[in-house]
Amino acid sequence: MPQLGLLCRKAWAAALLSQLVRPPHAVSIRTVGGHSQIAEAVLTSQLKPREEKPNFVIKVPKGTRDLSPQQMVVREKILDTVVSCFKRHGAKGLDTPAFELKDMLTEKSEENFGLMYDLKDQGGELLSLRYDLTVPFARYLAMNKLKKMKRYQVGKVWRRESPAIVQGRYREFCQCDFDIAGQFDPMIPDAECLKIICEILSGLQLGDFLIKVNDRRIVDGMFAVCGVPESKFRTICASMDKLDKMSWKDVRHEMVVKKGLAPEVADRIGDYVQCHGGISLLEEMFQDPRLSQSKQALEGLRDLKLLFEYLTLFGIAEKISFDLSLARGLDYYTGVIYEAVLLKPAAQAGVESLNVGSVAAGGRYDDLVATFDPKGYKVPCVGLSIGVERIFYIVEQKMKTLGEKVRTSETQVFVATPQKNFLRERLKIIAELWDAGIKAEMLYKENPKLLTQLHYCEDMGIPLVVIIGEQEQKEGTLKLRSVASREEVAIKRENLVAEIQKQLSLS
């Protein structure tokens, strides 16, 4: 599945800003004192290249970023919600290599052809980094001659978007895909895909959302009856796909001026792309004098009608909008297509710059697997992709506005001492805790100050402290301190683990 839509300029600016928090630094040339011979050896070899380029800069590649521990916590929460939903629907996990033979990826999608990261030819195969998880999935099915599979995959994909034309996208980003492959009765898997999108977006509590639905056959049928020359179908479809970022006026201008479409043809398309609604609009289109002339369009309309029936049984019909302006960029779609957008997203959080376009999308692609299969054996597929990067951005912004602080570690107990020379005792205690499966930390100092230790607990949000000192050692006890209430109780040394487990179960 493709990455979805765009961040608005504001969002992009914010994203940029967060990057600029860590500006690159020029590295000067100097040796580092006090290291061993070998370090010397390493270092000299390492510093050599610097001499050649004195204004060497520390940065990550353009369009990529590190995820800090704070960001990782948010990311993990989102992925948990997504993956647990995929598993709730019986999906199996799959992993494929980060790169594929270039042949496997090229020409599966005109859209992405130019965006691929190729690996350098270092003697051997010609390789490219995957730009989505759909093509590798299709390759996997064909390679293993699988006729059906319900799989999910979470992984990074890479696209050399030119930031000039595509703002707010990262060149490395994470995708979460769910796909159902196999020959089944119409619209049953398709309906489940839409149900999954609803479950995930509700589960993530991103505010109200809407899923636009259309069908590639309706789009092509519409083009045909409006008088678009077949040779222009794809390029006009690509223009139409920009309707979520551009006004119809601008899209029309592109169609007529850039792509040489007759104005009256463009205007006929214009009449249709204004239309969106529910089952009523569907009925209307069945009666539409022009559209009803297209066999393809009627097939699409019939399937959408059945789809809406199933969506009603799933109780999600009111979340779905039949939208004739929805085109979806990718070439490989052959049937139902959909795209989820947030409605005044997260407004309640008072966050402004959150118009991030679509947060989930997908569709049916019945012919992709056949292009890999020696005998051209068809394995119909339908799937969806969750725009985690978008969602991640929204959740992050929300948390910033609400001033929510995330814990970056899960440590439950800290082992402290108020006196000197208790390192060995602390080591014995913490080993006991680890061996009991309790998440525990201590400072890596022989004789740390008690205040330093207690501050660490408050900074890190560690709830419990075990304290060992001279008095405790004499009495064969330990102090158990609650960081929040600052209460302290004495416990028997031998009851350490039991007492802590009790405390943790209470909190």
Add this chain to the structure above:
Amino acid sequence: MPQLGLLCRKAWAAALLSQLVRPPHAVSIRTVGGHSQIAEAVLTSQLKPREEKPNFVIKVPKGTRDLSPQQMVVREKILDTVVSCFKRHGAKGLDTPAFELKDMLTEKSEENFGLMYDLKDQGGELLSLRYDLTVPFARYLAMNKLKKMKRYQVGKVWRRESPAIVQGRYREFCQCDFDIAGQFDPMIPDAECLKIICEILSGLQLGDFLIKVNDRRIVDGMFAVCGVPESKFRTICASMDKLDKMSWKDVRHEMVVKKGLAPEVADRIGDYVQCHGGISLLEEMFQDPRLSQSKQALEGLRDLKLLFEYLTLFGIAEKISFDLSLARGLDYYTGVIYEAVLLKPAAQAGVESLNVGSVAAGGRYDDLVATFDPKGYKVPCVGLSIGVERIFYIVEQKMKTLGEKVRTSETQVFVATPQKNFLRERLKIIAELWDAGIKAEMLYKENPKLLTQLHYCEDMGIPLVVIIGEQEQKEGTLKLRSVASREEVAIKRENLVAEIQKQLSLS
């Protein structure tokens, strides 16, 4: 951290075999019938390249592999054990891009320099895929001016190993790293790293294991007192690193013949390399007339002595062996180094070909971060890497021998019907289950056969079946069937979710 050791030939053969289960297929050129206009368009464009290379083959790149759902389940179990241990020790998560500026990676490690996957220069920055998670971690610390951090990272790394010389390695593989960065009192973080390795290897139940420990300063001191010219330190160290795969005789031959070391010097090294043991050996080495001449070596010995004291407090000293033959390939180590090996691994499982070399390794690298820092500011680091690919291979082989079958989905309930025309009822029921967070599946057929549905449950190991038919619909009930016992009970339609949750809590 580097990838660890080698699979033996047998293991490699087995790995190869499992790959050969899916032989590549030549793709012939033909169009696929019955698809829409757009599919036609896509297809023709897709089939074009085939015409140019008729014997186009479906495969994954050399040295890479897909992970099937079965393998993903095993992989996930292993990663859970590893990551939960890292979290138990208070580590924070981090993610870095798959590729870095080539400058960031080069010359950090002679060993890996030649093994990097470079990206093609497509205009812009010169990039390479990361070959480990340590160098990106050091880059992250320097770039963000972090003076201390306890982090873990799980991710793929890539190395263009030539299979000729390095058997059984994948060119794409997963690493799990834990590192402690910061200026602390000696050997406390180092001891924790060894404790973590013990916890993980015990937790994974791979059978008995041993952790070899040495110190780079002892290695270099030993070379110095044996009379190795300083210029030959690294290359002789590299030869020594092969001792787990080659006999001393062969290593000596390489040192003398290939690397021009004086025979008597090699023999002096030979005397040391035979030595391994516990604290007693350590004491012995303090007294060693030759080694005790090296200030460096004494520093190393002193640290190891302190380390053993802490390991004793952690209760893991008997798992550790001071081994003078341990060298570790990587250049950036500056202090303690360690490597964990399995002792007659998984013998109890009757598995033969499981001599997979080291399954975990690491060490101290105090100068790496400084090479990134503009002012050469030093951030001492110590860390470890778990050889998940090895462990994964062992567990997989074990399960094969024990004939253990893994469930590839977590589905709890299947919604079935014995009669025709119950699709809509099934859709309503399954939506209710999903909305209640219950993992549920059904067949994507309008009118599936009951037997087909029940067989599916048995194949997939789904424990419960909800059955809706004419009789149930009349009575306003549902049948709840246990797949194992084949017992069926009638429940009230409105109690569906409650009853199932009860059943699941019991099982």
